[in-house]
Amino acid sequence: xxxxxxxGAILISESLNKYRVVTLLGAGGQGEVYKVECNGRHYALKxxxxxxxxxxxxxxxxxxxxxxxxDKSFLWPQDLIYNKIEESYGYIMPLRPENFxxxxxMMKRRVEPTFYCLCRAAYNLTSxxxxxxxxxxxxxxxxxxxxxxxxxxxxxxxxxxxxxSANGLDSCSVYGTPRFMxxxxxxxxxxxxxxxxxxxxxxxxxxMFMMGHPxxxxxxxxxxxxxxxxxxxxxxxxxxxxxxxxxxxxxxxxGYHDNVLIFWDLYPQKLRALFNDSFTTGLASPNKRVTxxxxxxILSNLMTGIVRCPAxxxxxxxxxxxxxxxVAHICWNCNCTVQIPVSIILGKNRVVLTKGAKLxxxxxxxxxxxxxxxxxxxxxxxxxxxxxxxxxxxxxxxxIKSDGIQFAIPIGKSAxxxxxxxxxFGQIIGEFNI
Amino acid sequence: xxxxxKRPGGELSSRPLHFIWIVDCSGSMFGEKIGTVNHAxxxxxxEMVDSAQNNPNAQLLVRTLKFSSGASWVTVNxxxxxxxxxxxxxxxxxxxxxxxFDMLAAQLTIPPMTDRALPPVLVLLSDGQPTDDYKxxxxxxxxxxxxxxxVRIAISIGQDADDNMLQEFTGNPxxxxxxxxxxxxxxxxxxxxxxxxxxxxxSSKPLGNxxxxxxxxxxxxxxxxxxxxxxxxxxxxxxxxxxxx
Numbered sequence: 001x002x003x004x005x006x007x008g009a010i011l012i013s014e015s016l017n018k019y020r021v022v023t024l025l026g027a028g029g030q031g032e033v034y035k036v037e038c039n040g041r042h043y044a045l046k047x048x049x050x051x052x053x054x055x056x057x058x059x060x061x062x063x064x065x066x067x068x069x070x071d072k073s074f075l076w077p078q079d080l081i082y083n084k085i086e087e088s089y090g091y092i093m094p095l096r097p098e099n100f101x102x103x104x105x106m107m108k109r110r111v112e113p114t115f116y117c118l119c120r121a122a123y124n125l126t127s128x129x130x131x132x133x134x135x136x137x138x139x140x141x142x143x144x145x146x147x148x149x150x151x152x153x154x155x156x157x158x159x160x161x162x163x164x165s166a167n168g169l170d171s172c173s174v175y176g177t178p179r180f181m182x183x184x185x186x187x188x189x190x191x192x193x194x195x196x197x198x199x200x201x202x203x204x205x206x207x208m209f210m211m212g213h214p215x216x217x218x219x220x221x222x223x224x225x226x227x228x229x230x231x232x233x234x235x236x237x238x239x240x241x242x243x244x245x246x247x248x249x250x251x252x253x254x255g256y257h258d259n260v261l262i263f264w265d266l267y268p269q270k271l272r273a274l275f276n277d278s279f280t281t282g283l284a285s286p287n288k289r290v291t292x293x294x295x296x297x298i299l300s301n302l303m304t305g306i307v308r309c310p311a312x313x314x315x316x317x318x319x320x321x322x323x324x325x326x327v328a329h330i331c332w333n334c335n336c337t338v339q340i341p342v343s344i345i346l347g348k349n350r351v352v353l354t355k356g357a358k359l360x361x362x363x364x365x366x367x368x369x370x371x372x373x374x375x376x377x378x379x380x381x382x383x384x385x386x387x388x389x390x391x392x393x394x395x396x397x398x399x400i401k402s403d404g405i406q407f408a409i410p411i412g413k414s415a416x417x418x419x420x421x422x423x424x425f426g427q428i429i430g431e432f433n434i
Numbered sequence: 435x436x437x438x439x440k441r442p443g444g445e446l447s448s449r450p451l452h453f454i455w456i457v458d459c460s461g462s463m464f465g466e467k468i469g470t471v472n473h474a475x476x477x478x479x480x481e482m483v484d485s486a487q488n489n490p491n492a493q494l495l496v497r498t499l500k501f502s503s504g505a506s507w508v509t510v511n512x513x514x515x516x517x518x519x520x521x522x523x524x525x526x527x528x529x530x531x532x533x534x535f536d537m538l539a540a541q542l543t544i545p546p547m548t549d550r551a552l553p554p555v556l557v558l559l560s561d562g563q564p565t566d567d568y569k570x571x572x573x574x575x576x577x578x579x580x581x582x583x584x585v586r587i588a589i590s591i592g593q594d595a596d597d598n599m600l601q602e603f604t605g606n607p608x609x610x611x612x613x614x615x616x617x618x619x620x621x622x623x624x625x626x627x628x629x630x631x632x633x634x635x636x637s638s639k640p641l642g643n644x645x646x647x648x649x650x651x652x653x654x655x656x657x658x659x660x661x662x663x664x665x666x667x668x669x670x671x672x673x674x675x676x677x678x679x
Contacts (some may be wrong), residue, residue: 107446107490114438144490179491211443225583226449227553259443266442314439333439 003032004088005047011036013079013092019045028145030162030174031088035095044075046162047090058082060165061091070131073124075159091162100148100157103204107144107211113151115315116306120154122208123299123370128158129201130292130368133194138167140192142200143177144207167194176200178231179213183283186236195286202278202290209267211259214279217242217250221257241279243272266332268305269321270298296368297348303370304351304358311336318343318352342417344389346430353377353387353417353432364393364425374425378414388414389423398424451492451552452512453482453630454541456534458560458591459502463525466616467561467591474620476520478627485631486515492552492634501534503527507541531564531599535571542580552634554584557626558603561591572602585633589613589622 003024005011011019019036026033031048048057061077069076079092105111113121125147132139139161146160163174175185176192182199184190206214213220215234223230240250242260252260264272274290282289305318309331316329316338329338342353346363359375362368374393380386390413391397397409402420409415415423423430455475459468486494495512499505500523508521541547542554575581588600588610600610611626613619 102488104488104490108487109445112440115441118441145488207446211446221550224549225551225553225580227583256447259446262443312439332442 003027003034003047004049005032005034011045011081011090013081015079017079017092019043019081019092021045028160031090036092038092042095043092044095044159045081045090045092047081048088050088053088055085057162058089061162064161064164065091067135070135070137071128073128073156073158074132074161075157076161093159093161096148096157096159099152100150100155102148103144103208106149106151107207111151113149113154115317116303117151117154118208119299119303119306120370121149121156122205123296123303124154124156125149125158125204126201126292126295126299127368127370128156129197130296132164133167133197133292136166137164138192138194139164139197139200141174141176141180142197142204143180144204145177147204179235180204181235182286183236183239184286186232190286193286195289198289198291199278199282199286201292201295202275202282205295206275206278209271210263212242212252212257212263214241214275215239215250217252217257217260219250221253239279239283241276241283243276244280245276246280266317268302268317268319271302274298293368300360300362300368300370301348301350304349307338307340307352307354309334309336309338318350320350343433344417344423344430345433346425346428350433353389355379355387359389363430364427366427377417380414380416386416388416390414393425395426397426400424400429446490448491448493449550449552449634450512450548451494451630451634452547452554453494453496453515454538454554454556455496455498456538456556456558457498457500457523458529458531458558458562459500459523459525459527460529460562460565461502461526462529462562462594463591465525467619468523468525470616470619471559471591471623472520472522474623475627477620478624479515479518479520481624482515482518482627482630485628489631489634492630494630494634498523499534499537501530504530505534505537507537528565529560529562530566531560532566532568532571535568535575539571539575539578539581542575542578542584544580547580551580554580555629555633556584556586557589557629558586558600559589559591559623560600561595563594563596564599568599569602576605585629587611587626587629589619589626591619 005021007021007023009021013019017038019038022035022037024032024034030052031046034045034047036043036045061080064077065080075093075096077091077093080089082089101111106113129139140163141160146158148157149155175181180200180203182196185192185196190196203214219240220234240247242250242252243264254261274295278290302317306315307318309316312331312334314331314333316331318340322329323340329340331338343350344353349363351357351359351363355377357377358373360370361372361374362370364374375389376392378388378390380388391409391411394411396411398406399409399415400406400422417432419432419434421432457471494515496515496518497507497509497512500508586604586609588604590597590600590610591613593614597610601607604610611622613622
């Protein structure tokens with residue numbers, strides 16, 4: 001593939017680093033991306049097409065480089081290659097490791113994350129956008145093309161951060177990507193903002209969980225030619241959520257929207273409710289869209305609410321709404337009834353205590369840190385029938401028996417999972433739910 | 435350790451997107467012109483495959499129609515881009531463009547076209563004047579539902595091409611791409627090959643596009659073809675010696 005820059009070309013950055021062009025990696029609407037080398041390390045260089053190499057874009061990049069990345073998951077601009085006005089320029093960012101795959105790979109079933117890794121990826125992405133928004137930025141183009149995930153563990157990377165700018169500023173250079181753009185952008189009555197990001201995030205999450213689009217149902221199936229007029233109608237002027245509880249005109253159609261029909265009922269009611277809010281109230285009311293912390297609360301519980309079918313080992317999601325009314329959990333693969341194990345309830349969080357289950361920092365400190373493990377479910381080596389929780393945190397915990405007697409659970413020690421017992425984690429008391 | 439059971443369901447559902455190269459193989463194309471066309475289109479295939487693999491919304495089906503004295507399908511049935519190969523074309527004969535439009539119309543009728551697809555992309559390459567009555571055939575083509583909805587691009591090769599006719603075909607002067615030398619021809623063919631991905635999964639739409647009125651963010655819907663990002667059409671006048679491959 002031939003690009004604007006030749007292999008071997010040497011480029012000097014504003015911070016006086018010398019980058020050598022290795023190869024062209026790809027091209028998009030705004031420019032090309034190259035692999036470059038500097039002092040034995042490889043980076044990515046985005047080189048703008050001349051008509052996109054604007055003064056405004058340069059100002060955005062200067063700001064992003066100065067402020068620095070909101071999180072290590074962003075492939076954030078870190079250096080600029082700029083000669084003079086009127087000439088093309090580009091920026092340096094970290095190179096994406098090859099074990100990270102695109103969401104398109106998932107949509108085409110070229111990679112198959114487990115439900116757990118899928119939930120982790122969704123959680124990590126949402127958390128990243130939250131960090132970005134908390135710095136006063138908006139992203140403008142959340143879509144398939146600019147994020148990657150590791151299907152083995154749910155780690156994520158977000159690229160194309162050069163469209164990021166302060167929320168509300170009119171300096172961004174993209175509207176977003178069709179199918180992900182909020183209806184008010186499609187209709188031409190709004191520009192990208194934090195609230196339109198929230199819409200795109202909800203679309204992305206729906207795609208990830210349901211493998212389909214939230215607005216593509218009967219109305220889409222009835223359209224013969226999906227041209228720009230049809231897209232404006234479906235995604236802009238007449239959007240109807242496929243599971244809108246009141247307007248049932250756009251239900252998924254068997255044969256066209258099979259994935260959504262298959263996946264919708266596999267997830268807990270609380271997740272479905274967030275999609276419902278996102279694509280009913282949230283369609284027309286940008287400032288009533290589901291915010292990241294609401295997603296994170298549900299996604300963290302989704303992650304810690306997976307149980308395995310005893311017959312076929314399929315991952316089954318605990319649905320509290322079923323448990324409350326004593327409706328059985330049925331395996332989506334083999335149709336057998338799945339017993340839900342004991343949980344520990346920590347405020348609004350629930351962790352199903354299956355073998356190897358983990359408690360994270362977030363469960364005690366409500367800090368949305370779902371990476372730092374503070375406890376794990378273990379077997380008592382002296383009595384394998386007894387299961388307990390091991391204290392992997394930095395603080396001692398207190399075990400509270402049903403008769404009120406208390407004793408310490410020192411760091412590194414474990415305490416049994418027992419009916420009516422509680423654990424005082426310091427910041428919060430966890431109760432076993434048997 | 436047992437491998438976790440795969441999640442249920444299948445691929446994201448997609449729609450077919452028919453992409454048709456329509457190549458003038460009349461005598462005036464003989465020699466370097468047809469050689470460049472053969473080379474350039476063949477060279478675009480890997481990039482089209484790559485682009486299709488990154489596009490979850492479309493199933494890209496490609497075929498070739500040639501015309502000179504008469505017209506015929508080089509690729510008899512639509513072929514998935516991953517299985518598409520370019521058979522070199524020879525030049526000789528007259529310019530029966532009307533015949534090519536008739537054959538296109540026959541294929542854009544339902545059936546054989548399915549009633550559910552993305553807009554077809556038709557790329558016409560020509561260096562001369564039609565020798566038959568193409569107007570009637572073109573009108574017939576453009577009256578078909580899929581003809582009307584198609585995204586049409588023309589590449590005008592050399593100084594003698596009938597640009598008025600090509601403009602009648604595209605319905606948009608900006609989509610008649612000028613290729614007055616081999617370098618320009620290669621670049622225009624490459625640009626046209628990206629139309630499939632632009633039509634099915636338009637990438638982030640840059641602001642300040644020539645199509646935009648500056649105040650509206652909506653996707654411009656006046657002409658189907660304007661979904662293409664015409665800002666990226668190579669500038670023929672800027673192509674010089676350094677572009678020689």
